Amino acid sequence: MKKVLVTGGCGFIGSNFIKHLWGEGNYELILNYDKLTYAGNRENLKSVETNCRGYKFVQGDICDKNKVNWTIISNRIDYVVNFAAESHVDRSIENPEDFIRTNVEGTRVLLDAALKKGVKKFIQIGTDEVYGSLNENSPSSKETDSVNPRSPYSASKLAADVLALSYFHTYALPVCVTRSSNNYGPFQFPEKLIPLFITNIFEGRKVPVYGKGENIRDWLFVVDNCIAIKDVMNYGKIGEIYNIGGGNELRNIDLTKKILKKMGYDESMIEFVKDRKGHDIRYSLNCGKIERKLDWWPSTDFETGIQETIKWYKENEDWWRKLKK
Numbered sequence: 001m002k003k004v005l006v007t008g009g010c011g012f013i014g015s016n017f018i019k020h021l022w023g024e025g026n027y028e029l030i031l032n033y034d035k036l037t038y039a040g041n042r043e044n045l046k047s048v049e050t051n052c053r054g055y056k057f058v059q060g061d062i063c064d065k066n067k068v069n070w071t072i073i074s075n076r077i078d079y080v081v082n083f084a085a086e087s088h089v090d091r092s093i094e095n096p097e098d099f100i101r102t103n104v105e106g107t108r109v110l111l112d113a114a115l116k117k118g119v120k121k122f123i124q125i126g127t128d129e130v131y132g133s134l135n136e137n138s139p140s141s142k143e144t145d146s147v148n149p150r151s152p153y154s155a156s157k158l159a160a161d162v163l164a165l166s167y168f169h170t171y172a173l174p175v176c177v178t179r180s181s182n183n184y185g186p187f188q189f190p191e192k193l194i195p196l197f198i199t200n201i202f203e204g205r206k207v208p209v210y211g212k213g214e215n216i217r218d219w220l221f222v223v224d225n226c227i228a229i230k231d232v233m234n235y236g237k238i239g240e241i242y243n244i245g246g247g248n249e250l251r252n253i254d255l256t257k258k259i260l261k262k263m264g265y266d267e268s269m270i271e272f273v274k275d276r277k278g279h280d281i282r283y284s285l286n287c288g289k290i291e292r293k294l295d296w297w298p299s300t301d302f303e304t305g306i307q308e309t310i311k312w313y314k315e316n317e318d319w320w321r322k323l324k325k
Helices: 012-024 043-052 065-074 089-094 096-117 152-171 193-202 223-234 252-262 290-294 302-315 317-324
Strands: 002-005 029-036 057-061 079-082 120-128 175-180 183-184 205-208 216-219 241-244 249-251 270-271
Touching: 002 012, 012 043, 012 223, 029 065, 043 057, 057 290, 079 096, 079 223, 089 096, 096 120, 096 152, 096 193, 120 152, 120 223, 152 175, 175 223, 183 193, 183 223, 183 270, 183 302, 193 205, 193 252, 193 302, 193 317, 205 252, 216 223, 216 252, 216 302, 223 241, 241 290, 249 252, 252 270, 252 302, 302 317
Parallel strands: 002 029, 002 079, 029 057, 079 120, 120 175, 175 241, 183 216, 205 270
Antiparallel strands: 216 249
């Protein structure tokens, strides 16, 4: 029976990951370590806190060396999955300092503690943004491609990836890195594109589209990402990077139109706004490695996933209205 530490477990992907592990029932301990910043919400895991005997919550900052060491060593953690990060690009443009502190220094603190304990595996959660901006006709990014982060957020995430892999090469710490495309689904904080648009529409407000909406992103349903991360945790080869994509590349304007149509609105709800600084044109992941090595493919097509997401936000208005205030 495994003992897993999930950092940032009250956030969007982290909370979905914990629920996925809990549903399997094969874990002696699922320990959620979260600072509870604006994007961390214990309500995301209310059902787990109530019903899971093997679940434990510790409030803490991953930059707090003493608390991190105590948490990992005293609980005899076997696996560390590091979701804890500042993750909103716009916020990184306004205030890079917080991103460097949490995403780089916090990762170092976790790596040192994991090395001291001798964990069986350390999973660093990364992002497709580290590969940089692709042109519309460029081939999808592979794990071996050069990297070119273009925002303080993506630069800090790449630094964390490289730091984690350096601990594998230098200290033989068993590390894997995952890099996923844009996630969407239940419990996503409503500053992100899809939940912002869905909740704005429920409020009768227009949806803000950067520039002309020509930027292209690949969309991955969060549960599919959780399954992939679990597979990497259990079966991934140490020292390796695994891309995790949804195979759903869409221009932002086309995504917006799809959401509006599914919610019964027309394009008059679109408000074009000034483009983001340094806005990357396209991200796209080649996921052949995880498909071949770990037999993983996304199982949720976009039409099903977006319909399920809209339904969730409709049925959980109390959850997101409090956050938007």
